[in-house]
Amino acid sequence: MAKPKIKPEIKTETVVAPAPQWNVVVLNDPINFMGYVVVAFVSVLRISNGEAKKLMRLVHEEGRATVWTGDRERAELLALELQQWHLSAILEADA
Amino acid sequence: MPELRLSMTKEARTVLTDLLRLIAPAAARVSVNRARVPEGDPEVAAFWTETLTAQASEEARLLAAAFAQAKGDPAVIVLRNEAQAHAFLRALSAVRLALRDLVFPDITDADLEAAGELDDESLPTEKRHALACYTCFGLLQQSLILQLDPEAFE
Numbered sequence: 001m002a003k004p005k006i007k008p009e010i011k012t013e014t015v016v017a018p019a020p021q022w023n024v025v026v027l028n029d030p031i032n033f034m035g036y037v038v039v040a041f042v043s044v045l046r047i048s049n050g051e052a053k054k055l056m057r058l059v060h061e062e063g064r065a066t067v068w069t070g071d072r073e074r075a076e077l078l079a080l081e082l083q084q085w086h087l088s089a090i091l092e093a094d095a
Numbered sequence: 096m097p098e099l100r101l102s103m104t105k106e107a108r109t110v111l112t113d114l115l116r117l118i119a120p121a122a123a124r125v126s127v128n129r130a131r132v133p134e135g136d137p138e139v140a141a142f143w144t145e146t147l148t149a150q151a152s153e154e155a156r157l158l159a160a161a162f163a164q165a166k167g168d169p170a171v172i173v174l175r176n177e178a179q180a181h182a183f184l185r186a187l188s189a190v191r192l193a194l195r196d197l198v199f200p201d202i203t204d205a206d207l208e209a210a211g212e213l214d215d216e217s218l219p220t221e222k223r224h225a226l227a228c229y230t231c232f233g234l235l236q237q238s239l240i241l242q243l244d245p246e247a248f249e
Contacts, residue, residue: 030204031191033233035240035247036184043181049244076133080143083130084150086188090131 021094022075024068028059029088040085041067044078069094099180099242101172101235108170112162114228115190119159122193123151129192154186180239187236191229198225 026037034056041052045067058065067089068078075091082089103111132143161183165172174180195207199222218226240247 030208031195032188033237033240033248035244036188036236038247039181039184039240039243049246076139079131079133080146083143083147085185086126086129086192088129088131091133 019071021069022072023066023092023094024075024078024082025064025066025090025092026055026059026082027088027090028063032087034060036085037087040082040087044081044085066092096177098176099174099239101174101238102169103165103231103235105168105170107231108162108165110224111228111231114225115158115162118190118193118197119155121197122189123148123155125193125196126151126154126189129196150185151189154182154189157182158186158190174239177243180243184236184239187232187239191232191236194225194229194232198222199229202226 032040037056037059038049038052041047041055042049045052045055047055055065055067067082068075072091079089079091127144127147130143130147132140134140161172161174172183174183199207216223237248
């Protein structure tokens with residue numbers, strides 16, 4: 001006796017992967033003054049003076065700090081603006 | 096925001112103006128060369144290079160004009176708003192970076208951080224002169240930063 005053919009039901013679902021995040025990282029440099037870096041952070045990142053000082057200290061003490069994380073386009077723009085302030089800003093894909 | 100003022104002696108102005116004439120074109124080049132342009136997207140890389148080149152040239156013009164217009168003794172540079180002050184700060188940073196890269200790449204970072212105290216007579220005269228100017232440009236930057244934020248260095 002022939003077995004009834006059963007068509008397996010296959011459900012598909014589209015899962016949208018979250019857009020990759022990018023970090024804007026500022027590296028320490030021996031040329032620019034701490035106060036200068038704070039002014040640059042406030043101007044480019046639109047953060048408060050206190051937040052800018054915290055980030056500046058991280059850069060100074062750790063040698064680097066992630067100052068912003070988000071989509072690539074905005075990260076590129078911020079990194080460019082920080083480089084216009086002559087800071088060593090780089091882009092890194094968020095792990 | 097009230098206007099910001101940077102004062103220097105007439106002699107300092109003359110010396111710094113002379114140095115700027117020499118270093119400003121190179122400062123623009125150094126600023127672009129130092130930039131970390133993202134790899135992998137030629138369009139983005141071209142846009143960055145173009146933007147940084149244009150800005151570097153503008154900064155060189157701004158500095159030249161500001162020092163040329165600073166007459167009197169003491170010579171005073173007047174910056175009328177925050178945007179001008181920020182542009183001037185960036186321009187001074189570009190010049191200091193260029194001096195560091197082109198004139199004294201052999202001096203360690205630690206020595207450079209105390210450049211004001213670095214008056215090594217064994218250094219060639221031109222290098223000592225450039226170091227003094229590097230320090231002066233730094234003092235102008237610090238003065239401007241303190242006017243923008245009196246607690247900046249605390």
